[in-house]
Amino acid sequence: MALKPLDIFKFLPKTNCKECGYPTCLAFAMQIAIGKAELSQCPYVSEEAKKQLSAESAPPIKTISVGNKEKINLGGETVLYRHEKTFYNPTGIGVLIKEDMKDEEIEKEIKNIIEFKYERVGVVLKGEFIGIQDTGKGRFVEIVNKCYQTGKNLILITDDYENLKNSLKLSKDVRPIVFSQNITDEIIQLIKEFNVPVVVSGKNLEEIIQKIQKLQNFGISDIILYPENKKIADLFKNLIFIRRGAILKKIKEIGYPVLTIPAFLTDNYLEEGIYAGIFIAKYGSIVLLSKINGEVLYPLLIERLNIFTDPQRPMTTPEGVYEIGKPDENSPVFITTNFSLTYFIVAGEIENSKIPAYLLIQDTEGLSVLTAWAADKFNAETIAALVKKTKIGEKVNKKVLIIPGVVAQIYGELEEELPDWKIILGPREAAHIPVFLKSVEI
Numbered sequence: 001m002a003l004k005p006l007d008i009f010k011f012l013p014k015t016n017c018k019e020c021g022y023p024t025c026l027a028f029a030m031q032i033a034i035g036k037a038e039l040s041q042c043p044y045v046s047e048e049a050k051k052q053l054s055a056e057s058a059p060p061i062k063t064i065s066v067g068n069k070e071k072i073n074l075g076g077e078t079v080l081y082r083h084e085k086t087f088y089n090p091t092g093i094g095v096l097i098k099e100d101m102k103d104e105e106i107e108k109e110i111k112n113i114i115e116f117k118y119e120r121v122g123v124v125l126k127g128e129f130i131g132i133q134d135t136g137k138g139r140f141v142e143i144v145n146k147c148y149q150t151g152k153n154l155i156l157i158t159d160d161y162e163n164l165k166n167s168l169k170l171s172k173d174v175r176p177i178v179f180s181q182n183i184t185d186e187i188i189q190l191i192k193e194f195n196v197p198v199v200v201s202g203k204n205l206e207e208i209i210q211k212i213q214k215l216q217n218f219g220i221s222d223i224i225l226y227p228e229n230k231k232i233a234d235l236f237k238n239l240i241f242i243r244r245g246a247i248l249k250k251i252k253e254i255g256y257p258v259l260t261i262p263a264f265l266t267d268n269y270l271e272e273g274i275y276a277g278i279f280i281a282k283y284g285s286i287v288l289l290s291k292i293n294g295e296v297l298y299p300l301l302i303e304r305l306n307i308f309t310d311p312q313r314p315m316t317t318p319e320g321v322y323e324i325g326k327p328d329e330n331s332p333v334f335i336t337t338n339f340s341l342t343y344f345i346v347a348g349e350i351e352n353s354k355i356p357a358y359l360l361i362q363d364t365e366g367l368s369v370l371t372a373w374a375a376d377k378f379n380a381e382t383i384a385a386l387v388k389k390t391k392i393g394e395k396v397n398k399k400v401l402i403i404p405g406v407v408a409q410i411y412g413e414l415e416e417e418l419p420d421w422k423i424i425l426g427p428r429e430a431a432h433i434p435v436f437l438k439s440v441e442i
């Protein structure tokens, strides 16, 4: 459960030594409480305090880490609604490969889960999981091996001890998730030996809880839930019940991430996509699709991006130099702030002009141009510092820097800061960039 600042403060040394990067212990406690600092930043916290705080601050939904190259966390959520605070760990999206699929279908799905990726607001959006379902055809391990080569996170769906053991041996470094409907004592030993997470399934929550208790007796706590509902309405209710139970009622037994496989609820792929969208919003930790098509995957990735973005922080684009079109040494350089919407609008309008240019993005903590200027985060000094830091001057001969028209106030000062640059005041509205670029002499 989330701790309050004063609960954390009482465990701190109260010397205000500032080594944690904050002016006082109380300021540090406040940052921990809102998830912006970690206890480990204070070198003086006692082991006892660490123990107590980590137990008390553990999220009601357990955080489970999987993967190696594409490591991700599942669960770890603390609120019911994103606007209350934020959702932390995005739903993992993946494809389900059944052993009895044709070779070319398997190859196609593996290729698709690797190749379908999109870049948006500086973030690469892609699926992270491959579930492999054993159907008794004798080639489960071979398929697991193929999927393992992709570096994706794996879910091993099998009740066969030997298949599971051999698959775990070859893929243990990606920390695959084990999904056996019949979790025998032998399989429990394998889970313990390889220290991997396990999916606990059941027709109802009572059955799931009983199985969890058995696993906990064996010291296994990295658990993922899978309610075996056949109807969307029943599964949806269970997902809500699990999240509400864990967060509001503090029922520890169900405080785990949840796996969902919409393909088991419908044969219609578009319907499957809609169900996946529902589970991303509420409250699936993993969604496995029966196949990967761009028209279903892309909207799901965008939905996930939006839902798992901290509502208290504006979306930002990384600071740096962006090439729009194919700029060369005669191209102009635009500058704007890293509020993502600003970046997209300005980049889009430069693209519309068909005149290649460099676009310099300054980190203003996600503030738009005027707000950043008013907050003194986008001024002649900061712009000049970025121009020097990025060495953009080495890429262009004419050194023409176009600044947003709404910050005309900094024009003179910027000329002084960058004496070897020609500063041009751009239009006030990004929409006027194409006309502006055709009329101005660069």
Ligand code: SF4
Pocket: 012, 013, 014, 015, 016, 017, 018, 019, 020, 021, 022, 023, 024, 025, 028, 041, 042, 043, 044, 045
């Ligand atoms: S490092 Fe620790 S003791 Fe020093 S100010 Fe930060 S919280 Fe307080």
